[in-house]
Amino acid sequence: MEVLRPATLAEALEARSARPEAFPIAGGTDVMVAVNFDRLRPEAFLDLSRLDELRGWHEEDGEVVLGAGLTFARIERELASLPALAQAARSVGSPQIRARGTIGGNLATASPAGDALPALAAYEADVVLGSAARGERRVSLREFLLGPKRTSLEPDELVLAVRFRSPHGPGSFSKVGTRNAMVIAVASLCLQLDEDARAVRVAMGSVGPTVLRATEAEAFAARALAEAGAFDAAAAPVPAATLREFGQLAGAAARPIDDVRGTAAYRRHAVEVLARRALSWALEGRPAGRRAAG
Numbered sequence: 691m692e693v694l695r696p697a698t699l700a701e702a703l704e705a706r707s708a709r710p711e712a713f714p715i716a717g718g719t720d721v722m723v724a725v726n727f728d729r730l731r732p733e734a735f736l737d738l739s740r741l742d743e744l745r746g747w748h749e750e751d752g753e754v755v756l757g758a759g760l761t762f763a764r765i766e767r768e769l770a771s772l773p774a775l776a777q778a779a780r781s782v783g784s785p786q787i788r789a790r791g792t793i794g795g796n797l798a799t800a801s802p803a804g805d806a807l808p809a810l811a812a813y814e815a816d817v818v819l820g821s822a823a824r825g826e827r828r829v830s831l832r833e834f835l836l837g838p839k840r841t842s843l844e845p846d847e848l849v850l851a852v853r854f855r856s857p858h859g860p861g862s863f864s865k866v867g868t869r870n871a872m873v874i875a876v877a878s879l880c881l882q883l884d885e886d887a888r889a890v891r892v893a894m895g896s897v898g899p900t901v902l903r904a905t906e907a908e909a910f911a912a913r914a915l916a917e918a919g920a921f922d923a924a925a926a927p928v929p930a931a932t933l934r935e936f937g938q939l940a941g942a943a944a945r946p947i948d949d950v951r952g953t954a955a956y957r958r959h960a961v962e963v964l965a966r967r968a969l970s971w972a973l974e975g976r977p978a979g980r981r982a983a984g
Contacts, residue, residue, distance in 0.1 A: 705736055753853045772861075892908050897946040920973060
């Protein structure tokens with residue numbers, strides 16, 4: 691098996707164009723599992739682990755830009771200002787996996803259970819793709835993720851980065867699995883309050899063919915919080931019945947299946963519980979003077 695080892699992004703894009711059959715690999719935390727189980731045997735690998743252009747993160751034009759080679763360990767350590775994404779990063783595998791696994795790998799693998807994907811969906815992120823022949827293009831996460839292990843990535847393209855506007859408001863990520871750590875999610879959920887837009891965003895993982903937004907639950911929660919004055923008042927109560935209905939709407943948006951990790955019914959119930967808790971946490975987690983209770 692041949693290994694191509696470009697030293698720069700330009701070299702990597704040229705190699706991708708010339709050798710589209712070469713399988714891109716960075717941290718290898720998903721790819722090498724497939725290789726070890728003999729599910730993947732490419733003619734060649736395209737090693738992206740040495741590309742400094744993809745390793746960092748920065749802010750640009752009011753957006754956060756995460757390079758595809760940014761590891762989950764660095765996200766957990768350096769991006770506490772994005773708590774939902776930092777929590778998702780902390781839930782990925784073991785410390786060793788987080789030190790190698792990358793945000794670009796999570797995107798390109800396109801597993802419905804990818805831990806970073808609900809947070810990126812709740813941030814309404816775009817994915818930046820690059821080609822030696824056509825340059826860069828930017829697509830929404832919804833357009834990029836087509837189904838289980840399927841993306842809109844062209845054969846000569848690489849994932850370069852993910853970009854989004856940093857939301858103003860509390861958010862969280864949580865998941866349910868068969869144990870407390872180092873587990874593939876049976877169901878996961880990210881909730882993000884957008885206080886500027888007076889909106890609530892909810893994205894769910896492992897309960898559909900790809901990450902899903904619970905749009906009816908989002909609209910219901912936004913209306914309920916606005917009517918209760920919870921976007922403004924320090925102690926505006928949010929009734930328990932509102933939280934229950936919000937959870938039910940989130941569960942109804944799930945499209946789960948039965949598999950070895952859990953039943954569809956259990957996944958739907960888990961989403962209801964995760965959504966209800968996440969909205970409570972968001973309301974409790976706002977700064978003093980804008981906190982809602984109930």
